[in-house]
Amino acid sequence: EAQVTQNPRYLITVTGKKLTVTCSQNMNHEYMSWYRQDPGLGLRQIYYSMNVEVTDKGDVPEGYKVSRKEKRNFPLILESPSPNQTSLYFCASSPTSSSTDTQYFGPGTRLTVL
Amino acid sequence: QKEVEQDPGPLSVPEGAIVSLNCTYSNSAFQYFMWYRQYSRKGPELLMYTYSSGNKEDGRFTAQVDKSSKYISLFIRDSQPSDSATYLCAMSVQTGANNLFFGTGTRLTVIP
Numbered sequence: 001e002a003q004v005t006q007n008p009r010y011l012i013t014v015t016g017k018k019l020t021v022t023c024s025q026n027m028n029h030e031y032m033s034w035y036r037q038d039p040g041l042g043l044r045q046i047y048y049s050m051n052v053e054v055t056d057k058g059d060v061p062e063g064y065k066v067s068r069k070e071k072r073n074f075p076l077i078l079e080s081p082s083p084n085q086t087s088l089y090f091c092a093s094s095p096t097s098s099s100t101d102t103q104y105f106g107p108g109t110r111l112t113v114l
Numbered sequence: 115q116k117e118v119e120q121d122p123g124p125l126s127v128p129e130g131a132i133v134s135l136n137c138t139y140s141n142s143a144f145q146y147f148m149w150y151r152q153y154s155r156k157g158p159e160l161l162m163y164t165y166s167s168g169n170k171e172d173g174r175f176t177a178q179v180d181k182s183s184k185y186i187s188l189f190i191r192d193s194q195p196s197d198s199a200t201y202l203c204a205m206s207v208q209t210g211a212n213n214l215f216f217g218t219g220t221r222l223t224v225i226p
């Protein structure tokens with residue numbers, strides 16, 4: 001089954017404790033991205049990747065890191081999480097970077113930083 | 115002013131009703147317009163996209179773009195309880211997915 005998986009689905013952590021949210025897709029997509037979704041602000045892009053070893057900042061990259069060492073995986077790293085990073089996070093992938101390509105979203109990771 | 119404005123609702127309608135969901139935007143350079151549906155505890159899924167002005171129909175769904183008014187709409191005919199979800203509009207100037215601007219979403223409930 002074609003899908004985007006994220007782990008963990010739910011995470012409660014404390015300020016400053018490094019964490020990684022994994023994202024994996026099995027559709028051989030070139031383009032992958034991370035979004036955060038907050039009430040009243042909608043979906044905002046954090047980072048995106050056009051292909052392996054090619055990543056770039058989205059609209060809200062501060063406090064996040066990413067890597068794309070393999071085509072299928074695109075982990076999101078929070079080196080020192082803070083409470084303002086409490087949010088619902090989505091990973092997405094699409095065949096290319098065209099906005100008219102269907103973006104496949106993962107199920108989401110709800111992160112709470114205390 | 116936000117680039118994209120969308121009434122958050124919630125919107126409740128009886129089964130079978132025609133639903134109209136709308137977004138307004140401020141950037142006249144937007145050319146690509148999309149509607150996503152997001153069920154509770156799920157990621158968004160692309161419903162429809164439209165390039166520039168005009169209408170596009172897909173089954174019970176019709177997407178409409180009025181660039182002169184900077185206004186887009188999604189109409190759902192014969193609404194079903196399975197249409198209950200949050201609907202997000204999104205738009206971009208160029209084709210790059212890294213340039214998408216999303217609305218905040220409208221929560222719709224279709225009552226049987």
